[in-house]
Amino acid sequence: MLINELSKRTGVAIPTLRYYENFGLFKGVSDETVTTNNYKDYDESIVEKIEMIKGAKEGGFTLSEIKKLLDSWYxxxxxxxxxxxxxxxxxxxxxxxxxxxxxxxxxxxxxxxxxxxxxx
Amino acid sequence: MLINELSKRTGVAIPTLRYYENFGLFKGVSDETVTTNNYKDYDESIVEKIEMIKGAKEGGFTLSEIKKLLDSWYxxxxxxxxxxxxxxxxxxxxxxxxxxxxxxxxxxxxxxxxxxxxxx
DNA sequence: TCAAAGTATACACTATACTATATACTTGTA
DNA sequence: TACAAGTATATAGTATAGTGTATACTTTGA
The missing domain is CATH 1.20.5 (Single alpha-helices involved in coiled-coils or other helix-helix interfaces)
Structure with missing residues (x-):
């Protein structure tokens, strides 16, 4: 899915999603076969990841703490x-x-x- | 007790305590009978308050949210x-x-x- | 008594987590 | 095909929660 759908699915604003991606919390993939744009695709696993991020943030974890966890996981x-x-x-x-x-x-x-x- | 002891009792740094006091989370009282200084005195109830603040912060509440609670309480x-x-x-x-x-x-x-x- | 340590205030600076703005390009639709 | 809407990138600005520095005054202990 594109970022707009990801935003709707997770309830997280698009600039915030880009901020998270830039921060290294997840990564969308550009379809290599499409040469006209570099629109990124986000799959279901990223929706789950964001739900986890939301919960962790709600509970007072920082993005850095969350990143550390995700980094070792991958x-x-x-x-x-x-x-x-x-x-x-x-x-x-x-x-x-x-x-x-x-x-x-x-x-x-x-x-x-x-x-x-x-x-x- | 003075701010130094309050800091030791709660484990919260002095500048942070001053920041909290300034934010309006609690208030020390200057002894009116002492005219040479305006050192502030903090009582036991403030220690408890700070423990509450620490717990709430750990759980992801903001200082504004905590203040709102304390304000209505008083x-x-x-x-x-x-x-x-x-x-x-x-x-x-x-x-x-x-x-x-x-x-x-x-x-x-x-x-x-x-x-x-x-x-x- | 005088020097070190403590207290108060003010202002500047930092880190985190966004949020807004500008620009440029692409896609979908009337 | 034109134009609105979507996407990407970059940069600046904001809010929160401190932290650091400077200054001035006070207290305490050798």
């Missing part, structure tokens, strides 16, 4: 053990963030009790 | 019902972020299976 020179390790590390970072969020949630829940008591 | 003119509503909204945002992070985690877990199968 690194042919990395052993499966090392790839697994990188992914496991990211999973434990996610668990950490979830714990932090739960802590904040707990604080806010306590807040509500305080409000209802008329405190504050 | 708004004397807001009814308890409205305060509760603001806090409940924030809690559901947190749940949303947790769901997003779990989705990413699921994706990464699937990644590991794929790696182990020798795929990619």
């Amino acid at each position: 690194d042919k020179n990395l052993s499966n053990e090392k790839k697994t390790q990188v992914v496991l590390n990211k999973i434990s970072e996610i668990d950490c963030k979830i714990q932090e969020l739960k802590k904040v949630k707990k604080l806010l829940t306590e807040c509500i009790v305080t409000i209802e008591k008329g405190g504050c | 708004d004397k003119n807001l009814s308890n019902e409205k305060k509760t509503q603001v806090v409940l909204n924030k809690i559901s945002e947190i749940d949303c972020k947790i769901q997003e992070l779990k989705k990413v985690k699921k994706l990464l877990t699937e990644c590991i299976v794929t790696i182990e199968k020798g795929g990619c």
Whole structure:
């Protein structure tokens, strides 16, 4: 699909997609048989990748952190053990963030009790 | 406590604390009886507030979002019902972020299976 | 007492993640 | 075939969240 469709499918604005591509998060391919333009084609796997990027960003990961993960994922020179390790590390970072969020949630829940008591 | 101790207690750098205070996330008080300086004093509640800020930031909330929450929390003119509503909204945002992070985690877990199968 | 360390304020600078603008070329449609 | 809409690239500008530097004043300890 072309960038316009990719944007519609993911809900990410075209300039942002170009920024991401430029940042190295994914890469569209120009059809070599077409010589009149260099329009890039993005496949289904890129839609999935962007969904992952959106989720990770929502959870507070930076583009650099996301890139590092994707880079090792696609690194042919990395052993499966090392790839697994990188992914496991990211999973434990996610668990950490979830714990932090739960802590904040707990604080806010306590807040509500305080409000209802008329405190504050 | 003075800013130096606050920094040590929270692990947040002094310039960052000043930035937060300036942003309006909390406010130290100058002792009116001391005329020689305007050193600010920060109490325990501010330590807690900063822990909350750290957690919220880690989970991807912006300082503006955090400020909005704190502002309504300390708004004397807001009814308890409205305060509760603001806090409940924030809690559901947190749940949303947790769901997003779990989705990413699921994706990464699937990644590991794929790696182990020798795929990619 | 005086020098080092701490505090406050102001302003400049940086990094991240976009967003906008300009330009040039291509494609699809009336 | 003309022209609107789509695509690519480059560059500049913006917002957020700090970090660094300079200056001035205050406190504390040898």
